[in-house]
Structures are given as structure tokens and as C-alpha cells.
Amino acid sequence: MAMHYLVEKGTEYAKLAVELDKKGEYEKAVKYYKAAIDLFSKYLSLYPDNSLADFYKDLIAKYKLRVEILEKYMEKSSLPASGPGDRSADEVEVLMPDKRSNKKKFDDLVDLEDVKKALKRAVIYPVKTPHLYPLGWPKGILLFGPPGCGKTEISIALANEINAALINVSPATIMSKWLGEAEKNVAKVFNKAREIASGGTPVIIFIDEVDGLFQEFSDEVGGEKRMRNQFLMEMDGLKEKENSRLPVFVIGATNKPWKLDIGFIRRFEKRIYVPPPDREVRKALFKYYIDKLAVVYKLEDIDFDKLAEMTEGYSSADIASIVKEVQNNIAEELNEKGDGKDNSVERKIRMDDFIQVINKRKPSISPKMIEAYKIWQDQHGAL
Structure with a gap:
């Protein structure tokens, strides 16, 4: 059975299960959840070392839990626990400047002077004096280097330097447990960022371990491809005329830059090496x-x-x-x-x-x- 068939058919069944779940047709939803679980499980047994194996393992576990909840509900006629229609899962978590416990700025960090200088040029100066940049400024910044050398710390310090709202993005927050909604999650993140920036507050969308979302997949399938395309489209949209003056920045951090897709690399106009301490x-x-x-x-x-x-x-x-x-x-x-x-x-x-x-x-x-x-x-x- 071909890999693409297993994943695509499993995705089809999962989407159908979610829609039926939302409509309250729980018996049918359980049937399709189980069909999706079966196909994803076969996929994992055939391709255990696939780059997305952990994602599908997590998905299977969550679908199994949902099946268990629905079956208990149908037995006891009690209200089901929150599922794909749960509104709280749709919220984008934003850390405003006054709500962050980490208040460190550049002066509080030891060294990384070249990185600080590059970030001042790319982010801080454009935010402070936007009128000096009629041609616009970089919207995407990639920080790469060995683990444990300060990529996350300096990103938080940068947010504190410009009193920016911080939206932390990870594979878990984007790759929804309800398969097929990942691209919607991406759109929500950028819509929220533009909304905040329109009110005059700078926004940093920080993506840690960005290679987990945007590496080159030789076996990429529909759901992941749509999510990635949505992200690239949103990043391109930040440069369009109506958004070009908004103080929204996407900062990606990675220990494995060589795994990134070339199309994604090009969206980051600044690619800055964060070195180990000398x-x-x-x-x-x-x-x-x-x-x-x-x-x-x-x-x-x-x-x-x-x-x-x-x-x-x-x-x-x-x-x-x-x-x-x-x-x-x-x-x-x-x-x-x-x-x-x-x-x-x-x-x-x-x-x-x-x-x-x-x-x-x-x-x-x-x-x-x-x-x-x-x-x-x-x-x-x-x-």
C-alpha cells in the first residue's frame, strides 16, 4: 500500500470524522476516527523513521482519546468533553510586554555583540525611526547556530527592547490535533499579529526549532504542504503595500539550518549566525x-x-x-x-x-x- 495513499486517505477520513464530530453525529465520527487511526498506524509501521512520525503518533493518541470520550458519551448520554469545536483551542497566545516575566534587554546579556548589532539594524532602528526607511525593512530574521548559545534569550531581549508583543509559535501550536486545520492556525497567528501592530504595538512572531516546521520533506503530503504554503504566503503578505509599514517581524531559530527548505530560507532576508562563546x-x-x-x-x-x-x-x-x-x-x-x-x-x-x-x-x-x-x-x- 503506497505511503501517500495511507496518509492522504487517513487525512480524508480524519477530516470527515472531525466534521461529523462537530455536527454531533458521534457514531459516524467514531467510525471514521478509527479508520484514520488504522491508516496512520499502518503508515507508521511501514515508515517508522519518517520525519513526521512523531506528529502522526501524537495524532493517533489524540484521536484514540477522542474515540474513548465519544464512546463513553454514547453509552452514558453525558456531554462530551471539548473537541474540535472547542473555541479555546482557537486562541492565539500573545505575551504583551507588561505580562512577560523575563524583562532582560540587550545590556543584560553577556556578549553576542555582533548579533545585537545585526538585530538593531534589522528591527530596532526601523521600529524607532520608520520614516528613515521609505523602502521598508526586513520582515523575516533567521537565527541559526549551536544549541544553548542564546537564540531564544536574545529574541526575548529584542522584544523587550522595542516593547513588542511576542507570539511564540511551535510545531505543536501550528500542527493542530484536528488534522487539516494547520493552515487556519497559521492564518490566525498572522491575523492577530497584524491586528496588534495596527494599534501601534510592534509584534514579534517567534518560531523556535523552525526546522521542525519547514524542513525539506521528500515525502511531504497534502496537509503539511498546505500549512507551509500558507506560512510562506503570510510572510510574503507582510511585504505587500498595505502591510509593509506594520511593525511585524518573524524570527525563526534553528540548530539545523541545513534542513530548511530553500523557499523558506529566502523569506528570511536576514540570516544571522549566533556563535558559541569564545x-x-x-x-x-x-x-x-x-x-x-x-x-x-x-x-x-x-x-x-x-x-x-x-x-x-x-x-x-x-x-x-x-x-x-x-x-x-x-x-x-x-x-x-x-x-x-x-x-x-x-x-x-x-x-x-x-x-x-x-x-x-x-x-x-x-x-x-x-x-x-x-x-x-x-x-x-x-x-
Whole structure:
């Protein structure tokens, strides 16, 4: 049985099930949900390593749950739980500037100066002085680089710099559990962004792990293709005359830029490399986090240069985790001894505390990985 037949027929049955579910024809809906589950299950058994396998596994689980709910309803004549017609699922979650707990701005982030400069040129200056840009400004920005190096953090800081509303998009929020509605979800996100921006508030649509939505699928089927086409159409629409002056920006973050579809890459006019921390930045990061520990603990002979030297290939997140692990180890030691209740802590943090943790952790970034990013940057980078 051909792969495309399994998925397309399964999608057809799933859509029919959803429509019947909405109309209250639950017995028929259950029949078609089960047919869709059967076809998607056969698809997974034949192609377990397919790039969309996790999506269809999740879909099957949710359809099975819906079948269970409907069957109980038909048995007991009780009201069914929320299903595809549930209005709350249609809402687009927006984090307005005054509602965000993370208030960090660029000055609060250690390093990434080249990235900050590129984002100032692409986003901050156009928002502050739109009259200086009669030809418009970039609407799409791609941040790429190794995991744990600050792509998400700097995107939030950017939103705080311009007091922007932040709409966080993920594969889960776009690929609806009710198959066939993904393109509608995309339209809702952009409609909401334009609505907010029309009132004068800048909007950042942030897509983390963007490769999960827009990688090159050799086995792409109808539903995914429609969703991707809708997204590309919406991004193109931001450049059209009626929307060209609206402060709406799409920022995508990825650890795997080489997996992105070329048509999607081209929609991002700015493609910015977010590098791992170099030696001086690693030293600054250790100082930043250890200074926070120094509020509680005394420090003894901390060699920041040596710490930076020992952590070649470690990401910013790795360094934060190292310092936190040192804190946890010492807190555990004090609690075991019964000394943790006293606010006057005598236990000093020593260099050996860090060396022990570092020796147990491997760097998350390899030279081979860095070379791959440099090659992609040479081919597609656009500051």
C-alpha cells in the first residue's frame, strides 16, 4: 500500500470524522476516527523513521482519546468533553510586554555583540525611526547556530527592547490535533499579529526549532504542504503595500539550518549566525554566574582564565549549568551536615568544586559542528 495513499486517505477520513464530530453525529465520527487511526498506524509501521512520525503518533493518541470520550458519551448520554469545536483551542497566545516575566534587554546579556548589532539594524532602528526607511525593512530574521548559545534569550531581549508583543509559535501550536486545520492556525497567528501592530504595538512572531516546521520533506503530503504554503504566503503578505509599514517581524531559530527548505530560507532576508562563546566570553559568563553565588558563599582562589580554558566547546547554557551544579553540590553537602539552616555560610566555593563538575561534563559543541555552521553561513548568511 503506497505511503501517500495511507496518509492522504487517513487525512480524508480524519477530516470527515472531525466534521461529523462537530455536527454531533458521534457514531459516524467514531467510525471514521478509527479508520484514520488504522491508516496512520499502518503508515507508521511501514515508515517508522519518517520525519513526521512523531506528529502522526501524537495524532493517533489524540484521536484514540477522542474515540474513548465519544464512546463513553454514547453509552452514558453525558456531554462530551471539548473537541474540535472547542473555541479555546482557537486562541492565539500573545505575551504583551507588561505580562512577560523575563524583562532582560540587550545590556543584560553577556556578549553576542555582533548579533545585537545585526538585530538593531534589522528591527530596532526601523521600529524607532520608520520614516528613515521609505523602502521598508526586513520582515523575516533567521537565527541559526549551536544549541544553548542564546537564540531564544536574545529574541526575548529584542522584544523587550522595542516593547513588542511576542507570539511564540511551535510545531505543536501550528500542527493542530484536528488534522487539516494547520493552515487556519497559521492564518490566525498572522491575523492577530497584524491586528496588534495596527494599534501601534510592534509584534514579534517567534518560531523556535523552525526546522521542525519547514524542513525539506521528500515525502511531504497534502496537509503539511498546505500549512507551509500558507506560512510562506503570510510572510510574503507582510511585504505587500498595505502591510509593509506594520511593525511585524518573524524570527525563526534553528540548530539545523541545513534542513530548511530553500523557499523558506529566502523569506528570511536576514540570516544571522549566533556563535558559541569564545574564551573571553566564557570567562565573562563564569564571572557573571559566580558573582550571583558570591552573595551567599565566600569565594576562594577562583581562576576564571583557567575555567574559560577548560570549557572550550561548551555553550553558554553549559556554563550556566556548570555553575548551578556547583551550587547544588555545595548545598547538598551543607544539608547533609545539617549546616544549611544557618544564614551565615562558612563553606567557601573553591576552584576544585568547578573542576570536578567540568570533568564530568562533555562539551556540547564539536569542531565538526562549528565547521558545518560556517559552511552554511558562507552559503546562506545574510547580515
